[in-house]
Amino acid sequence: MVNFAVEPLQLRHLVPAHTELDAHDGVTYVSLVAFQFLDTRVRGVRFPFHHSFTELNLRFYVRRSVGDELRRAVVFIREMVPRPAIATMARILYNEPYVALPMRHRVDGDPPRVRYEWRHRGLWQTLAATARGERTVPPPDDHRAFITEHYWGYTRQRDGGTLEYHVTHPRWAVWTAELTELPDLGRLYGDDWSMLTNPASVLIADGSAVSVYPGKRV
Numbered sequence: 001m002v003n004f005a006v007e008p009l010q011l012r013h014l015v016p017a018h019t020e021l022d023a024h025d026g027v028t029y030v031s032l033v034a035f036q037f038l039d040t041r042v043r044g045v046r047f048p049f050h051h052s053f054t055e056l057n058l059r060f061y062v063r064r065s066v067g068d069e070l071r072r073a074v075v076f077i078r079e080m081v082p083r084p085a086i087a088t089m090a091r092i093l094y095n096e097p098y099v100a101l102p103m104r105h106r107v108d109g110d111p112p113r114v115r116y117e118w119r120h121r122g123l124w125q126t127l128a129a130t131a132r133g134e135r136t137v138p139p140p141d142d143h144r145a146f147i148t149e150h151y152w153g154y155t156r157q158r159d160g161g162t163l164e165y166h167v168t169h170p171r172w173a174v175w176t177a178e179l180t181e182l183p184d185l186g187r188l189y190g191d192d193w194s195m196l197t198n199p200a201s202v203l204i205a206d207g208s209a210v211s212v213y214p215g216k217r218v
Contacts (some may be wrong), residue, residue, distance in 0.1 A: 001147055001203040002032040002127065004196045011060050014077065016154040016162040016189040017107045018218050019125050022072055024146040030060045030077075030196065031147060032185065034116035034127050036105065037065060054103045056118060056127070058189060061146070062154060062216075064164075069165075073152035078189060080118060111135070111175055112204060125183035131175035131204045134197065138174060150203055155215070165215035170208045177202040 057079040100117040107206040111131035138144035155163045181200045186194025
C-alpha cells in the first residue's frame with residue numbers, strides 16, 4: 001500500500017453522491033494497492049482458473065453517516081486484474097472500473113519483499129517494496145489503521161447514483177516498508193496522476209479472509 005497525500009480538489013469530482021471525502025489528521029490520501037486474491041468465490045462458486053489472481057488498484061477514501069454510524073469507505077479510481085473474465089464480472093456485479101492487463105508477482109523473505117508487475121502499452125511496469133521492522137496491528141487512531149481499516153465501498157453509477165457495499169475482515173497486522181520501485185503513475189493512469197511520485201507512507205499488510213457483500217443503491 002503506497003500512500004500519497006493529495007489536495008482535496010484533486011478528488012472532489014470523483015466523490016460518489018451521498019458521501020464526502022475522508023481524511024486523517026486533516027490529510028487526504030490516494031493509495032496505490034497491489035495484492036493477491038486467493039481462493040476467490042463469487043456467491044459461493046469457485047470458478048476454475050479464476051480463483052487466485054493479482055490485482056492493482058488506485059483508490060481514495062470517503063465516509064458516509066447513516067444514523068449514528070460513520071461508514072468509512074474506499075472508492076476505486078481504477079482496478080487492474082490479469083483476466084478479462086474477472087474484470088467483466090466485477091463490472092457487472094458492482095460497476096467497478098476494472099480493466100485486464102498481463103500481471104505477475106513475487107513475494108518472499110521474512111520480513112517480506114514484494115514485487116508486482118504488469119504490462120501496459122507494451123512495457124512492463126513494477127511496484128516493489130521491502131518490509132522493515134516488526135509487523136503490528138496499529139491502534140484505531142493510527143495512520144496505518146486509517147489506510148487499512150475500511151469496511152465499506154462506494155461506486156458511482158452511470159446515472160449519477162451510488163452503489164454501497166459492505167466488506168468484512170479481521171484487523172490486519174502491517175509492516176512499514178521501504179519502496180524500492182515505483183511506476184510512472186502518469187503513464188498508467190493519465191496526466192492527472194503524474195504528481196504521485198513522493199509517498200507519504202508505504203505499508204505491507206498480512207491480509208486475511210475477506211467477505212464482500214452484494215451492493216445496494218443509496
